[in-house]
Amino acid sequence: MSKEITSRSENYSQWYQDIVKKADLAENSAVRGCMVIKPYGYALWENMRDQLDRMFKETGHVNAYFPLLIPKSFLSKEADHVEGFAKECAVVTHYRLKNDPNGSGVIVDPDAKLEEELIIRPTSETIIWHTYKDWIKSYRDLPLLINQWANVMRWEMRTRLFLRTAEFLWQEGHTAHATAEEAVEETERMLEVYATFAEEFLALPVIRGKKSPNERFAGALDTYCIEAMMQDGQALQAGTSHFLGQNFAKAFDVKFLSKEGVNDYVWATSWGVSTRLIGALIMAHSDDSGLVIPPKIAPLHVVIVPIHKGQDDIDKIYEKVKPVMAALKKLGISSKFDDDDTKRPGFKFADYEMRGVPVRLAMGMRDYENGTIEVARRDEKTKESRPFEGIIEHIQALLEEIQANIYNKAAAFRETRTYSVDTWDEFVKILDDDQNRGFIKAHWDGTAETEDKIKELTKATIRCIPLDVVAEEGKCILTGNPSDKRVIFARAY
RNA sequence: UAGGAUGUGGUGUAAUGGUAACAUAUCCGCCUUGGGAGCGGGUGCUGUGGGUUCAACUCCCGCCAUCCAGACCA
Numbered sequence: 001m002s003k004e005i006t007s008r009s010e011n012y013s014q015w016y017q018d019i020v021k022k023a024d025l026a027e028n029s030a031v032r033g034c035m036v037i038k039p040y041g042y043a044l045w046e047n048m049r050d051q052l053d054r055m056f057k058e059t060g061h062v063n064a065y066f067p068l069l070i071p072k073s074f075l076s077k078e079a080d081h082v083e084g085f086a087k088e089c090a091v092v093t094h095y096r097l098k099n100d101p102n103g104s105g106v107i108v109d110p111d112a113k114l115e116e117e118l119i120i121r122p123t124s125e126t127i128i129w130h131t132y133k134d135w136i137k138s139y140r141d142l143p144l145l146i147n148q149w150a151n152v153m154r155w156e157m158r159t160r161l162f163l164r165t166a167e168f169l170w171q172e173g174h175t176a177h178a179t180a181e182e183a184v185e186e187t188e189r190m191l192e193v194y195a196t197f198a199e200e201f202l203a204l205p206v207i208r209g210k211k212s213p214n215e216r217f218a219g220a221l222d223t224y225c226i227e228a229m230m231q232d233g234q235a236l237q238a239g240t241s242h243f244l245g246q247n248f249a250k251a252f253d254v255k256f257l258s259k260e261g262v263n264d265y266v267w268a269t270s271w272g273v274s275t276r277l278i279g280a281l282i283m284a285h286s287d288d289s290g291l292v293i294p295p296k297i298a299p300l301h302v303v304i305v306p307i308h309k310g311q312d313d314i315d316k317i318y319e320k321v322k323p324v325m326a327a328l329k330k331l332g333i334s335s336k337f338d339d340d341d342t343k344r345p346g347f348k349f350a351d352y353e354m355r356g357v358p359v360r361l362a363m364g365m366r367d368y369e370n371g372t373i374e375v376a377r378r379d380e381k382t383k384e385s386r387p388f389e390g391i392i393e394h395i396q397a398l399l400e401e402i403q404a405n406i407y408n409k410a411a412a413f414r415e416t417r418t419y420s421v422d423t424w425d426e427f428v429k430i431l432d433d434d435q436n437r438g439f440i441k442a443h444w445d446g447t448a449e450t451e452d453k454i455k456e457l458t459k460a461t462i463r464c465i466p467l468d469v470v471a472e473e474g475k476c477i478l479t480g481n482p483s484d485k486r487v488i489f490a491r492a493y
Numbered sequence: 494u495a496g497g498a499u500g501u502g503g504u505g506u507a508a509u510g511g512u513a514a515c516a517u518a519u520c521c522g523c524c525u526u527g528g529g530a531g532c533g534g535g536u537g538c539u540g541u542g543g544g545u546u547c548a549a550c551u552c553c554c555g556c557c558a559u560c561c562a563g564a565c566c567a
Contacts, residue, residue, distance in 0.1 A: 021504095032558090087565065123567090156566065164566060172567095237567070274567040307527050346528035354529095364527055374527080493566090 005354075007288050012232045019282055020161045023291040023355050033159040033166030037275070040355065043299035044278055045169065049149065051201055051297070052171065052273065055193050061145045061173060066127050068151075069118040074126040077251040084218020085122045088155040090166075092118040120153045125219065125244075125270060128174045129252040136176055136266060139258050143186070144176040162279035163236070163493050170274035176266040178258065180245070183267035184222075187243040190271040191224040194239035202277065203294035203407035204228050204284050205414055206238055207439075207488060209464025214448050217270075221245035227463045227488065229414045230283035233437035235463045235490040238280050241271035279493075284410050291356030292379055294406050295399040302328060302335040302395060303357045305348050307364030314339050317363050320388070327392045333399065353378060358402050359395060379405050414439070420486070427477050431458045431491060439463070439490045443483035445476035454478055454489070463488045 005018035020026055025041030037045065053063070069092060076082050096112035121127065128148075136144060153167045173190060177183040191208055198204040206226035216223045220242040228238045249255070249265035257263055285292040295301055304325070306317040318337060325335045338348055345362065352360055360383075362374040373391055376383035379402045386394060417438030421427050431437060444450060444462065454477075455461050469485045476483050 084565095152567085154566065157564070158560095168567070170567060240567070272567060276567050305527095309526075313526095341526075344526045344528085344530065346526085346530080348529085350529045362527070366527075 005288065005290065008231065008286075015286075015288070016279075016283060017161065019286050019290055019354075025278065025282075025291075026161050028161070031166075033156060035159075035161050035165045035167075037169075040299065041278065044281075044293070044297065045275055047297045047299060048197075048201070048277055049171070052193075052197055053147075053149075055197060056147050056171075056173065059145075059189060059193060061147045061175075063149065064146050065148055065150070066124050066131065068121055070121050070124075070127045072117045072119055074130055075119055077126065078219045078247055080247070081125065081219035081251075085154075089122055090120040090153050090155055092120065121150075122152055122154045123270075123272075124148060124150065124152070124172055125174065125248055126252075129248040129254060129268070132174075132176055132266075133252050133254045136254050136256050138256055139178050142176060142178045142256060142266065143182065145173075145186075146175065147171055147173040160279075162275055162282070164276075168274050168276070170272050172270060172272040175269045176249070176254065177268070178256065178266065180267050183245075183269050184243050187222070187224055187241045187269045187271070190269070191226065191239070191241040194241065194271070194273060195226050197273075198226055198228065198238055198277075198280075199407065201294065201296045202281055202284075203296075203403060203410060204238065204280060205407065205411040207464060207466055208468070209466045209488065211464060212448075212451055212462045212487070214451050215461065217242045219244060219247050220270075221247070224467075225464055227490075228280055228284060229410075229417060229439060229490075230280070230493070231286075231413065232283075232434075233417050233439075233490070235439065235488075235492040236276070236280050236283065237463075237492065238277060239271070239273040242269060244268035244270060285406055286356070287381075289350075289381065290354030292406060293356035293358065295358045295403045298356065298358055299334075300336055300355075300357050301333045301399060302359045302361060303348075303352050304335060304337045304361045304363070305345055305352075306337070306339060307345050307362060308341075309365070311341075313365055313368075314341070316365075317368060320368065321361070321363065324392055328395065331392075331396055333395065349376075353381070359398060361391075377402055379409075421477065422474070424477055427489075428458060431460050431489075437491065439488050441486040442477040442489055443472075443474035443485075444487050444489075445479050445481035445483055447481075450476060450478050450481075458491075460489045460491050463490050463492060 005022055006014040008015045024038050026035045026037045029036045093114055094108045094112045095114060096109040098107060098109040132144065135141060149171050151167055151169050156164050156166055159165050175186050177186060195206050195208050198206045206228045208226055211223040211225055217240065222243040224241040225237050226239045227235050230236055246265040246267060248268050254266050255263050256266055282291060304321050306314050308314045308317065318339065321337060325337065328335050349360065356378060358378050360376040367373050371388050372385050373388045374383055375386050377398060418441065419430055419438060420441045421430065427440060427442060430440060451462055465487045471484055472486060474483045475481065
């Protein structure tokens with residue numbers, strides 16, 4: 001492992017890649033566009049997944065699992081949906097290989113061609129709604145609140161670890177309701193679950209909003225999203241929740257008999273977050289020393305590095321900190337005593353910083369004699385010597401402080417990089433400025449043409465129309481046509 | 494995509510027709526442990542197929558792959 005990572009200000013993309021690789025999160029695999037998530041990166045995902053799963057269950061959802069392969073015909077039943085995904089689908093055409101008659105290796109057996117091709121799911125609406133048809137007959141079967149943890153595949157042209165890979169892990173919730181109001185409520189409820197998760201656990205401030213029609217999910221009537229700002233001022237969509245109306249119910253003929261005896265199509269939602277959240281976490285909080293992980297999601301909270309002259313010293317220090325580790329465990333705080341004597345302390349310090357462990361304790365014989373211990377916090381990269389007495393309470397409080405501090409830093413950063421802009425010149429200037437680029441609140445005339453034109457001219461898109469937007473008379477930033485509210489523009493990942 | 498560039502140890506680079514070099518990682522040994530130590534030794538490489546040549550990492554052609562630009566996206 002090389003010793004330095006590229007500086008954040010010098011080359012943001014390279015900085016990001018360095019952290020992913022050097023913090024041991026993931027790497028590119030032999031398969032085009034697919035990544036290998038390494039144990040440390042996967043532990044991070046597991047923590048996110050477990051917390052989200054709890055939140056889904058608290059809101060009445062249950063988990064189920066649907067097939068990886070989707071018959072091609074299913075995908076073509078919803079017109080917008082197929083148009084949105086057709087260009088990036090991997091297709092299974094054969095079911096058998098055979099030895100190559102002309103030499104070594106195997107070839108696809110031409111006799112084993114499938115009558116109907118199977119699509120590797122890019123998302124599961126179609127197969128799930130095909131299944132729901134048999135599950136939903138009456139108002140008594142509603143609402144149907146199901147979530148699936150799965151992998152999906154989208155044949156992306158250009159990939160980037162965690163942010164965009166051909167295969168990724170995610171969860172997708174698919175619900176069915178008796179009324180449009182209920183479905184909209186569900187869509188908004190799940191958006192709020194995502195926003196709460198991002199803010200409380202990932203320490204990532206997000207804007208809750210709706211997508212413009214241009215940016216809507218293929219097949220949705222309304223797409224809600226949470227948008228986060230990365231440290232280069234670009235936006236990252238961190239989660240989406242869709243109100244699908246009756247589109248999929250109609251496409252798959254899912255009807256229910258109401259209490260009043262009326263037969264009607266059900267109303268649907270779908271919502272998802274993915275391993276992209278790991279990318280968001282990295283780009284929002286990390287620094288030139290590597291990853292910074294909020295305590296509430298960290299695979300390891302506290303690392304203890306002994307500084308020693310021999311095995312005797314290690315044993316003494318271990319005896320001293322053992323009760324502390326046990327007490328921390330009872331508080332739900334994980335700790336590790338790193339007694340690997342093939343690595344020197346300086347190396348360990350740098351390594352745990354790279355991996356973003358929130359708190360580091362160091363104890364040498366000097367501390368041992370004096371009844372002190374060195375406490376270093378990852379978020380601020382500061383350290384202090386403290387009395388060993390009372391260290392447990394201190395760590396507990398410190399972890400909470402770190403969690404809050406990481407959030408506050410990200411929120412303050414977003415604040416300084418959010419602009420309210422009324423002239424086109426200023427709009428362009430901010431988007432072109434590498435050092436100050438950010439979110440722009442500006443008026444928009446509400447047309448897709450204007451949005452497209454702005455994208456073409458500046459690469460910026462409408463990230464969302466915030467849910468808490470206030471009505472305000474104004475003129476479109478591009479056309480000067482009347483507008484009644486500001487929307488958020490930014491360049492995005 | 495009638496686009497542009499590039500393929501050398503695990504990784505990052507050097508060698509412009511003539512013994513494939515350096516850094517880092519890795520392995521062994523010694524020495525070390527309060528911020529990524531040091532010394533000695535070992536392993537390991539020209540994407541692929543063809544052509545030109547006494548001789549090809551180097552020149553030519555095909556293929557493959559990657560990156561950049563486009564299009565798309567959780």
